[in-house]
Amino acid sequence: ASPGSTGRPRDRPGSVRPQARSGRDRTSPTVGAMSGRRAKGPAPRASLEELVRLACRTEDEASQIRPRRAALLPRVALALGVCLIALALVLAARTMLTAPTGQEAPPGRRAQSPVPTSSLPPGDQDLVPVDPASPDSGPAQVVVHVAGAVAVPGVVVLRPGARVADAIDAAGGPAADADTDQLNLARPLADGEQVRVPRAGEDTSTWAQQPAGSGSGQATAGQTDGQPAHSQGAQAGGLINLNTADAAALEDLPGIGPALAERIVSHRESHGPFATVEDLLDVPGIGQAKLEALRDRATV
Structure with missing residues (x-):
C-alpha cells in the first residue's frame, strides 16, 4: 500500500466488492424452518419433524375415506330380513295344513267302537265292556242295614x-260277643x-228260611239246599228270584258271573222288576x- 492510504487495499479495476449484509437480511435456515416462513436462498432439506407431520396428515386423510363395501350392508340386511319373513310364512302355512283335527285318534291308538253282544259267543258275553257313565252302571252309593252283634x-x-267287613266297620265294629x-x-x-252279625253260639240256620222279598239278606255262612244262606232271594226250592236276589245270589245262576250279576241288579233298579224270566x-x-x-x- 502506498503511504497516506487508509491501509485497505485498493480495488482493482473491473472488480466488484461484495457488500456486507445486515443482520436483518441474513436469515437462519433453522429459524425459517421452525417458523414456517420460506427461507431465502436454496430450499433446505425437509426435517424429520416435517416428515412426521406429513405422514400423520396423510393417515388422517386416508382414514376419512369410508370403504365402499360398507354401503352394501343395508341392502344385505334388507334381503336377509325378507328371506326370514318368507321362511316364517312357509312354515306357518305348512303347520296349518298338516295339523291333525280333533276327530282323529292319537297315533298308535285305534278308535274304540261298541261291540254288539249278539256277535259274541255265549261264553264271551260276560266280557262286554260297560260304560261307567251309563245309567246301568249301578248306584252311586250303597245303603246297607247292619244288625246283630255290632257296636x-x-x-x-x-x-x-x-264289602261286608266295610259295613261292620261303619257300624262301629263287631261287638265283644260277635261271631264273625x-x-x-x-x-x-x-x-x-x-x-x-251273629253272636257266639247263635243258631244262624233259620235266617235263610225267611220268605223271599222280606229284605233280610243276612250275611251268614250256613247252607240251605246247596245255596249260601246269605244269598238274598234264594227260595226253598232252589230257585232264585230275579227281583229280590242280590248280586251274590245271582252268581249262583248258570253262566252268571260277578259282572253280569251287577248288570242284572242295575237293570232292575233302573227299569223296575222283571215281569218274566225272558226279560x-x-x-x-x-x-x-x-x-x-x-x-x-x-223265577220272578
Missing part, C-alpha cells in the same frame, strides 16, 4: 263295591240289603243261549 246297629251308607267267623267278610254288598234278554251280555241255561233256576 252301633243301624243303616250305613257305603261306596259302591264295599260265620260271615263271609269279603262278600260284596248290594244296595238295600241287610247284614246281620233278562234286555240286560247287556245275556243272550238266548245263556237264558236257556239259567231258565230252570230263575
Whole structure:
C-alpha cells in the first residue's frame, strides 16, 4: 500500500466488492424452518419433524375415506330380513295344513267302537265292556242295614263295591260277643240289603228260611239246599228270584258271573222288576243261549 492510504487495499479495476449484509437480511435456515416462513436462498432439506407431520396428515386423510363395501350392508340386511319373513310364512302355512283335527285318534291308538253282544259267543258275553257313565252302571252309593252283634246297629251308607267287613266297620265294629267267623267278610254288598252279625253260639240256620222279598239278606255262612244262606232271594226250592236276589245270589245262576250279576241288579233298579224270566234278554251280555241255561233256576 502506498503511504497516506487508509491501509485497505485498493480495488482493482473491473472488480466488484461484495457488500456486507445486515443482520436483518441474513436469515437462519433453522429459524425459517421452525417458523414456517420460506427461507431465502436454496430450499433446505425437509426435517424429520416435517416428515412426521406429513405422514400423520396423510393417515388422517386416508382414514376419512369410508370403504365402499360398507354401503352394501343395508341392502344385505334388507334381503336377509325378507328371506326370514318368507321362511316364517312357509312354515306357518305348512303347520296349518298338516295339523291333525280333533276327530282323529292319537297315533298308535285305534278308535274304540261298541261291540254288539249278539256277535259274541255265549261264553264271551260276560266280557262286554260297560260304560261307567251309563245309567246301568249301578248306584252311586250303597245303603246297607247292619244288625246283630255290632257296636252301633243301624243303616250305613257305603261306596259302591264295599264289602261286608266295610259295613261292620261303619257300624262301629263287631261287638265283644260277635261271631264273625260265620260271615263271609269279603262278600260284596248290594244296595238295600241287610247284614246281620251273629253272636257266639247263635243258631244262624233259620235266617235263610225267611220268605223271599222280606229284605233280610243276612250275611251268614250256613247252607240251605246247596245255596249260601246269605244269598238274598234264594227260595226253598232252589230257585232264585230275579227281583229280590242280590248280586251274590245271582252268581249262583248258570253262566252268571260277578259282572253280569251287577248288570242284572242295575237293570232292575233302573227299569223296575222283571215281569218274566225272558226279560233278562234286555240286560247287556245275556243272550238266548245263556237264558236257556239259567231258565230252570230263575223265577220272578
